[in-house]
Amino acid sequence: MTTTSAPARGGARVAVQRFGTFLSGMVMPNIAAFIAWGLITALFIDTGWVGQNGPVEAWRWADSRMLGGGETADGTLWVGLVGPIITYLLPSLIAYTGGRMVHGVRGGVVGAVAAMGVIVGANGTIMFLGAMIIGPLAALALKYVEKLWEGKIRAGFEMLVDNFSAGFVGFFAALAAFFWLAPIMKAVTNALGGAVGFLIDNGLLPLASILVEPAKVLFLNNAINHGVFTPLGSQQSLETGRSLLFLVEANPGPGAGLLLAITFFGVGAARATAPGALIIQFLGGIHEVYFPYVLAKPALILALIAGGASGVATNAIFQSGLVAAASPGSIFAVLIQTAPGSHLGVILSVIISAGVTFAVAAVILLAGRKRDLAREEAGQSGFADAIARNEANKGKASAATSVLGGAGTAAAAASTEGAVATDAKEIRSIVFACDAGMGSSAMGASVLRNKIKKAGIEDVTVVNKAIANLDGTADLVITQQQLTDRAKRQNPDAVHISVDNFMNSPKYDEVVEMVRRQHDN
Template identity: 75%
Template sequence: MSDTATAAKAPGSVRVGVQKFGTFLSGMIMPNIAAFIAWGLLTALFIPDGWLGSNSPIVAWQWADSAMLGGGTLADGTEATGLVGPIITFVLPLLIAFTGGNMVFGHRGGVVGALAALGVIIGAEGTVMFLGAMIAGPLAAWILKQVERLWEGKIRTGFEMLVNNFSAGFIGFFTALAAFFWLAPVMKWVTELLGGVVGWLVDTGLIPLASIIVEPAKVLFLNNAINHGVFTPIGSAQVEDMGRSLLFLVEANPGPGAGLLLAIAVFGVGAARATAPGALAIQFLGGIHEVYFPYVLAKPILIVGLIAGGASGVLTNVIFQSGLVAPASPGSIFAVLVQTAPGSHLGVILSVLISGAVTFLICAAFLLASRKRDLAADAAGGDGFADAVARTEANKGKSSAALSGLTGGATTTLTAPARTIERVVFACDAGMGSSAMGASVLRNKFKAAGIEGVNVTNKAIAALDGKADLVVTQQQLTDRAKQREQSAVHVSVDNFMNSPRYDEIVQLLLAQRTEGDAADAGGVPEAAPATRAEARAAAAETTGGDDDRVLSLGNVRIHEGAVSREEAIREAADLLEATGAVTGAYHDAMLAREQTVSTFMGNELAIPHGTNDAKDAVLASALTVIRYDGGVDWDGDRVTFVVGIAGRGDEHLSLLQNVALLFSDEEQVAELKKAQTPEELFALLRSVNED
């Protein structure tokens, strides 16, 4: 049985691994798309075959009139002051390398990564080094991270800046030399090999076959490894040589998705047909392609239409020798038209129209062939579209506003079970952070609504024992929870702090506990919120721990600027380690947790913590609270407060639940943001324990 289980898990683990790798590559490219766009516009305007042409007065204008600027033209990549060549040779790879290094080890990791990438760029002798930068940047930052672990926590106070600067300087020096002498020749060979293979596919007309891989990969969120790892680097190099590349449209062409959604809008049934027109606008005009993925998961045969449409679009660009000058991101028709190379508009527009038409015709045929069965399934309430949306978000690994909009922000309507709900469990991966806060918020709502006799607890998903009546999980974890608690009612939420589904749960329990008019009221009765003293008593009943040693004044900080999510997690981990609560391994567990499910809670709060496998790295319970007035981009959500958690036993839960009560009240959050000093912020955080 163990061999069978392993084999069953292997495909999923491979998919997740490829998805994480592609997400990492995308994380280096996407923040720098603006630079690609700027470079694409310069290329479209000023290269010899561009809109203005090499004889344009603007292109021919020499900078020599200014002694400070020297000579050169806007399009002349052979001169140091030309714009087009130096941007693709130096600026774009260095931006990519810095971003990759920053993802691995913060700002200093980005600086060291950029230095190492420069070694690859110079050593490659003119070859565009996007792939080299993608490797050198993160690798150099990782080396710096490993080296600094040797003396982590051992530097005397006052010498941290000196040691950090010199260690980064030496690592930058050695990695730049290593990249110049050793990595550059290897990456030059790899880049030329990949370019040759892609060139051969284009020359032989076989490049449309790439759609067989790309279109299914998109639906499973696996396309980033191909698109950003191969097509974007090689396509950018082709633009430097030819002024355009069709590779930018292999994955980003909005035509196939538009054709699919149009076919469903005309010939589909049920919720899929009702939501398809809105999804079409989001996909074709907004460029958010993921909105059509649930329609494919609900009816997998439609992937054939996407493949045929994608291949038709690529073939059209091959025939017309058309392409873009830079990546179209997001894949909106507007972005495609803006980045279309001079002289390529006919081919590009036809590639979008033809790919959409082919996909529409094939998908329409499949939909008509199964229409009778689909109508019967829809009448029986079993079209499965809502489940497909949930599976799409599970494939993505996080919630999505665009996808949630397809189901109105909720997965299903709660239906009262046969037995009375008395045991409610909030379940998350580790069971010590986000679930504890969610349980506290719902417990407070029950108290406000006058609901008694319900035990609300939090657990790790692995600890679910089949005794729960209702289980609340984040959307990405619901399927795992269902496997452990098969007889319970399952509720998926986008975050644990302020989900509207909590009111549905309250309404469900009220309906079970009242009769007559109360059961028919269909809403949550007005009631005063639980007082702080009552909230404190509820938390104390659950945990009974002493909070004084869990959160100390020294673990409360305020920063004026902004940082990245990785930098915020690093600071939270360092504070926890400095207090003796965790070992150095806990930081990696916090990052691993973030890759699985986001710890964003809502109301500008994130609570990064380790995975359930990191228990050995936790030595004691502790909380750290850091306020970033400049904000933190938490995978698309703005975070101001970062609460780092390390939990051993239950002694941290009382304070954590009280913090949850604070952040569930927007007025309280506003007060926390007004605190001028860490002392004031600490006092506000502890005020929930006062009667």
């Protein structure tokens, strides 16, 4: 077992990254609920596909018997789902997830109870921001309160004390949220909404790309997207049935245009890997795959800003948008969440943003092509260094961008990771763990799962989870080097393996061999 500690780093950027990671950890596990709400909204609000005034008159087939006795076919039953889900269910889920990240399931329950205080106190204002604050805070309060009598409760009274302590913390947290936090968060949300409205009304929202596109490359997008655009976009969507804020950051057009330009006008390894990166970015929605190309040639950020701004401007002109957040930022997710009547504007925003980015990037690449070819011939392309800087910006190895490094990345991983130590513990359950438990860990789990399947091993499970959700049942936990210490604290009894990246690690073959030997014995 090999563990390598990440170098200590500080600064505002790292602090914002950590904050963004925590926000995404609350939102990302609940994206399915956002998608479900988006589908209900797109179909059944008054201007939806089957609403009273929608483009499809399919609503007329419904009668009182089909709607459950006494209900008329005016959309009341279905529209009644839209408001409660966005007002109560989604903030409660976010608060529960945040509380669980801090103090397990009980922390999640207390966080959800406390969230009802800020939800009701805000009187109809969507309280995503409030839920993101009160959920973790309530769980943290429970955690510290329970430390006061930890190990001092007489046997047989533990459940009684635990339940009542959580109940009282939830009670007081809900009251505090209702009387104190809700008015503050309502004012903050209204102020942010007013600022965004001012930008939209004055045609200034495209300028947001000046901040958003560089922030994406520096992995600061989670704090912006999940902390600002998703809450405000959801409020707009509830009121008007659509919001262009969902596409300010998630539009796959700028990244696609950049990668197309590199495919045609790039040089060396960048040009060779760009077509594959384009598929991952545009169809898979993993935008971070194009970040190393920008880091290798920083002037390309101008192309992304121009493309992003043109996409926002297109949606503003056509008054088009999505009904809910598109996550990941795949063209498929974007089309599924497109509001009725917005398809022309949304599709054009993707095409125009891609075209503008392509044109600007082509000019930049052609202007420096001779210099780039000379550096390539001298073995100084800088693309491999850009991949390393990209991982440094993220704060951990990137599974998405590791596919760009090819054999070289695997060789580097082999030289730095060391060997997997043998362990007497029988391996039946393998967990890949990362911050959110989704993108990179899911890709790593898929790689190892296929290797184990090809080896003919059938009774070993390989799954991916967020580190906060490790419950002590895993026999083997695989994490990126910077996260291993956190995983050990969460699941101390497991065998822990550190890797440089989740896609090309040579340790996977060693894990398969170790498991095979155990099963043969």
